Amino acid sequence: MAKKNDWVRIHRNVLEPQERTGKLPEDTKQVPLEMWVKGRLQNETAEIGDEVTIVTSVGRAEHGTLIEVNPCYELNYGAFVPEILEMEDRLRSALFGGDQA
Amino acid sequence: MINGMIVDKSYQAVTGRKAQIIDKAMGVDYSKYERDGVAFDYEALMNGTGYTLEDHIRIQRQFNVGNTPIFELHNLTALARKYAAPGKGARIFVKDEASNPAGSFKERRAAASVYHAKKMGYKGVIAATSGNYGAAVASQAAMQGLKCIIVQECYDSKASGQPEIIEKARKCEALGAEVLQLTVGPELFYEVLVMLEETGYFNASLYSAFGVGGVETLGWELGHQFLERYGKHPDVVVCANAGGGNLTGTARGLIKAGCPAQVVAASVDLKGLSMASDKQFNRKSFTTAHTGFGVPYATDPDHSDVPRSAARPLRYMDRYVTVKQGEVFYITEALATLEGMEKGPAGNTSLAAAFSLAQEMDQDQIIVAQETEYTGAGKHIQPQLAFARKNGIELLFGDPADEIPGTNIVFPADPGLLKARDADLDHMRASLIKRQVRNATGPLTDDDIAYLAQETKSDEAFVKKVLAAL
Numbered sequence: 370m371a372k373k374n375d376w377v378r379i380h381r382n383v384l385e386p387q388e389r390t391g392k393l394p395e396d397t398k399q400v401p402l403e404m405w406v407k408g409r410l411q412n413e414t415a416e417i418g419d420e421v422t423i424v425t426s427v428g429r430a431e432h433g434t435l436i437e438v439n440p441c442y443e444l445n446y447g448a449f450v451p452e453i454l455e456m457e458d459r460l461r462s463a464l465f466g467g468d469q470a
Numbered sequence: 471m472i473n474g475m476i477v478d479k480s481y482q483a484v485t486g487r488k489a490q491i492i493d494k495a496m497g498v499d500y501s502k503y504e505r506d507g508v509a510f511d512y513e514a515l516m517n518g519t520g521y522t523l524e525d526h527i528r529i530q531r532q533f534n535v536g537n538t539p540i541f542e543l544h545n546l547t548a549l550a551r552k553y554a555a556p557g558k559g560a561r562i563f564v565k566d567e568a569s570n571p572a573g574s575f576k577e578r579r580a581a582a583s584v585y586h587a588k589k590m591g592y593k594g595v596i597a598a599t600s601g602n603y604g605a606a607v608a609s610q611a612a613m614q615g616l617k618c619i620i621v622q623e624c625y626d627s628k629a630s631g632q633p634e635i636i637e638k639a640r641k642c643e644a645l646g647a648e649v650l651q652l653t654v655g656p657e658l659f660y661e662v663l664v665m666l667e668e669t670g671y672f673n674a675s676l677y678s679a680f681g682v683g684g685v686e687t688l689g690w691e692l693g694h695q696f697l698e699r700y701g702k703h704p705d706v707v708v709c710a711n712a713g714g715g716n717l718t719g720t721a722r723g724l725i726k727a728g729c730p731a732q733v734v735a736a737s738v739d740l741k742g743l744s745m746a747s748d749k750q751f752n753r754k755s756f757t758t759a760h761t762g763f764g765v766p767y768a769t770d771p772d773h774s775d776v777p778r779s780a781a782r783p784l785r786y787m788d789r790y791v792t793v794k795q796g797e798v799f800y801i802t803e804a805l806a807t808l809e810g811m812e813k814g815p816a817g818n819t820s821l822a823a824a825f826s827l828a829q830e831m832d833q834d835q836i837i838v839a840q841e842t843e844y845t846g847a848g849k850h851i852q853p854q855l856a857f858a859r860k861n862g863i864e865l866l867f868g869d870p871a872d873e874i875p876g877t878n879i880v881f882p883a884d885p886g887l888l889k890a891r892d893a894d895l896d897h898m899r900a901s902l903i904k905r906q907v908r909n910a911t912g913p914l915t916d917d918d919i920a921y922l923a924q925e926t927k928s929d930e931a932f933v934k935k936v937l938a939a940l
Contacts, residue, residue: 383652383661388481390657394747397655400627404661405651407643425648427594427617429669442640444633444848447856452865456803456881459867463885464549464808 371417371438375410378440379423381433406431407440477667484663492776495666495673497590500777507914508906509921510778512785516722519679521582523726526684529585533613535577536687538569540695540838545808546801546821550828553886560705560831562824563838564805565692568813572609572645573844574602578688579681579715584610586680587672593617594671598662598775600624600635601712601758601816602843607674608645618647619665623658625651626751633857634757634816637848654751659775675776676713682780685719686726692838693727703729705835706827708820711735711790712763714771714783720840721786731838732788736823736890737764738816739792740875753876755795755858759819764790765893769901784895784902784926791890793822794870796880800888801825802851815851817843826890855879899926900936907937 371377384402408423408431415421421435478484484491493499503515521529530536543562551559567575580597584607587595594617597607604620611618620642625631631651639649650665652658666673675681689707696704707724709717721733738760743750745762754760768787771779801822802815821839828837847853859865864878869887873880882888903922907914914937922933 384481384657389655390481390485390660392746393655394744397746397748400653400748402655402657402661403625403627403629403653405625406648408648425619426643426646427619427648427669429619429648442636444636444640445853446847446850447633447853448859450852450855450859450865452867452881453803453852453855455867456800457807459884460549460804460807463552464545 371410371415371435373410373413375438376407376440377410377421377423377435378405378407378437379421379431379433380405380436404433479664481657481660484660484667487667488663489777491663491667492673495671496675496678496776498678503778505917507912507918508910509918512782512924515778516679516683516780519582519586519683521586521680521683523686523690523723526582526687530578530581530684530687533581533610534571535581536570536691538691539566540564541566543809546804546825547828549804549808549885550825551833554829557833558829558831559833560828560835560837562828563704563836564821564842565688565838565840567841568817568844572602572605572641574606574817575685575688575716575841576601576603576606577609578684579603579676580606580610580674580684582684583607583672583674583678583680584614584616587674588614588616590672592670592672594619594669595674596621596662596665596669596671597674597676598658599676600638602638603676604638604647605641605645608642608647612646617671619650619669619671620647621650621652621658621662621665623652623654625653627653627748630752632752632757633848633853637846654746654748656746662775673775675774676715677774677776677779677781679780682715682719685715686723688840689720689723689729690727692720692840693724693729696836700836702836704731704838705831706734706837707731708734708736708824708827708837708839710759710817710819710841711737711768711783712758712760713767713774713781714779715781716841717783718781718786733786734823734827735764735783735787735790736820737761737792738798738819739794743875750876752861753863755854755863755879756798756816759816761792765898769898770905782925784899785924787895787927790893790895790898791823791827792893793819793890794873794880795875796870796873797882797888798822799851799855799879800881811842812845814843814845814849815854817841822888823890826888899928899932902926903933903936904940907940
């Protein structure tokens with residue numbers, strides 16, 4: 370459960386498919402324009418999935434579905450890509466010669 | 471609600487109010503630059519900001535932007551010479567724009583916008599960008615004491631986001647900005663209009679004269695740095711090209727520094743991929759500096775978030791080359807492993823082209839890749855390639871000429887296979903001319919013809935030939 374002033378992330382559809390611009394590829398036409406934003410929860414309490422109001426870091430009010438409390442970044446350096454090592458080996462060998470690579 | 475009235479926020483209503491929203495959010499009366507016919511007064515637009523090159527330099531110094539070092543890449547030069555004809559293989563340099571406070575040249579573009587917004591009494595700035603410009607505006611807003619909202623195109627409809635864009639969101643938030651993340655679609659600009667209207671903030675458009683004028687310092691520095699250090703000008707300056715502001719500003723700065731270098735545009739070849747397609751969004755590995763922006767913005771500069779774009783690259787471009795995704799990743803790895811510099815992949819687009827173009831030039835000549843960008847989790851060769859593989863893209867070694875965007879990424883099997891390929895610049899020039907005369911209400915005047923020649927760095931004979939073929 371989230372409490373007032375918790376840092377949260379919300380989601381809502383800004384434009385439903387029929388509200389979007391006409392100049393779109395077919396696949397994009399089928400889906401809504403969605404939005405995610407973070408801020409401090411204004412409701413006294415809320416559960417994931419509730420419709421809530423937040424105040425963002427610039428002080429703007431936004432509304433949407435609560436999807437995350439204390440949202441964190443999960444980006445990283447990704448899975449190992451062996452081709453990168455292969456590039457390294459090939460480059461060193463191209464410049465310095467095989468034995469010195 | 472604005473002044474107690476209920477505001478219609480539908481797509482049609484908001485885009486219908488675009489002119490007045492932009493007018494209020496920038497304080498620039500674009501109509502005064504229009505001339506009769508298709509022409510407008512580009513130099514008046516560029517000079518109309520009230521900020522000269524000297525002002526931009528002063529503002530950038532005050533807020534820690536610019537004056538970045540140039541590095542000679544001895545090992546990449548030696549490698550290029552192994553694949554060049556005897557006597558060929560120009561000295562390759564890079565301008566380390568990653569050493570700007572937010573990690574890219576884009577801060578030059580942000581500094582004067584934020585400065586001007588503050589001077590005019592705006593409480594905050596808004597920018598539409600999934601790229602480094604967001605971090606640049608956020609950084610300058612933090613430094614100069616304004617609020618900041620960045621609107622990003624970030625996810626596909628499965629909420630899967632490009633790792634590079636997610637990193638940019640993190641950085642913008644770290645610098646105090648609010649980040650609005652959207653799914654794929656050109657309605658990004660609609661959302662910006664909604665935000666501008668709601669907040670009354672300044673539109674820190676990438677395409678304003680404040681922004682593009684700010685990049686002139688980069689070209690100006692290049693002109694002076696080489697003269698001071700090597701007693702001569704660079705022969706070729708390669709600029710990554712997307713929206714066109716990088717090339718436009720750099721070229722204008724080079725001219726102001728008296729530097730006669732040839733200006734070459736370089737974009738990552740994403741031919742065949744639709745930039746507005748939900749399903750293709752995550753099948754590309756470059757979110758900027760690619761042909762999906764580079765070509766349409768060069769041939770139709772005025773389809774951005776301002777009525778007249780200050781970024782008009784065809785006015786300054788001597789040549790336009792494309793490189794493949796696999797080639798840019800490869801040169802990124804080369805820069806790390808042979809030169810000891812780990813930088814973000816997209817910022818190395820111009821370096822990939824420079825490595826190939828150097829092989830056409832004499833050994834005593836100088837070629838400069840005019841930017842680098844920061845790197846970090848998400849925005850790095852490894853997570854970007856891992857993400858590509860996860861999205862079904864095949865990674866292989868071979869001839870990058872065989873690369874098919876959205877299907878595979880082909881790394882050069884050996885360095886000699888990395889080739890900058892010429893795009894048809896005359897075709898793009900003709901395309902710009904055709905597009906602009908489409909809006910003509912009467913017969914074209916001599917002023918229009920002269921304007922179109924300037925717009926395309928061509929001459930009146932070329933413009934007339936294109937018009938005759940219509």
